[in-house]
Amino acid sequence: MVDVYEDTLREIGRITTTWAKFEHWIDQAIWILADIDPRKGACITSQVGSIHGKFRALLALMEEAKRPKPAIDAANQLSTKAANVVNVRNRFAHGPLDMGVNLETRKFEMYSRRVGNSGKVVTFETVPLTEDDLKEAQSKVSELYQGLLDNWYLIVGTDSPDALAPPHI
Numbered sequence: 001m002v003d004v005y006e007d008t009l010r011e012i013g014r015i016t017t018t019w020a021k022f023e024h025w026i027d028q029a030i031w032i033l034a035d036i037d038p039r040k041g042a043c044i045t046s047q048v049g050s051i052h053g054k055f056r057a058l059l060a061l062m063e064e065a066k067r068p069k070p071a072i073d074a075a076n077q078l079s080t081k082a083a084n085v086v087n088v089r090n091r092f093a094h095g096p097l098d099m100g101v102n103l104e105t106r107k108f109e110m111y112s113r114r115v116g117n118s119g120k121v122v123t124f125e126t127v128p129l130t131e132d133d134l135k136e137a138q139s140k141v142s143e144l145y146q147g148l149l150d151n152w153y154l155i156v157g158t159d160s161p162d163a164l165a166p167p168h169i
Contacts, residue, residue: 005099008110011134012092015141019089022082022145025152026054032156033061051086055079058155067157074151078144085144088137098126 031041048054059079062072091112098111112129116122152158 004108004110005097008097008129008134011131011138015089015134015137016093018138018141018145019086019093022141022148023051023054025145025148026051026058029152029156030054030058030061033058033065033067051082052079055082062155065157067155071151071154071157075155078147078151081144081147085140088140092134092137097129 027042027045028038030045031038034041036044045054045057048057055075055078059072059075062075091114096113096115098113099108100111101107102109110129111126112133113126114123148155
């Protein structure tokens with residue numbers, strides 16, 4: 001019983017931590033393009049609560065820095081993808097978990113509670129949470145994160161694709 005719960009929490013941790021790393025790199029790109037000290041930049045970006053707002057800031061700074069069209073296109077593509085993947089991440093970061101027994105298999109299973117609305121449609125359901133669901137979510141978040149790393153040099157304008165994030169102070 002405990003293994004199912006702990007394994008599920010471990011996988012949710014992977015999803016949410018990978019997303020957090022992705023967001024942190026977006027913050028760092030904003031600090032670099034704004035030419036601002038990371039500590040001062042964090043005072044600002046930590047107040048931007050949505051990935052949508054962070055990308056709006058990033059894209060505006062890229063325009064100000066006169067980044068080339070391929071760089072802006074890459075950031076726009078990441079922004080569009082992030083707008084979809086954030087919903088995947090939110091499902092796991094904010095969705096309550098329940099554990100129950102499948103009466104057919106007599107095994108413990110995890111269930112995800114989905115409560116919310118999108119306009120006029122209200123979602124209020126409890127659905128099985130499978131290992132495949134977790135793997136698919138991690139794959140989507142990881143692919144998004146890797147896309148940012150692959151385009152990092154293009155977005156922030158470093159000399160080399162190997163020039164990664166600035167050191168933390």
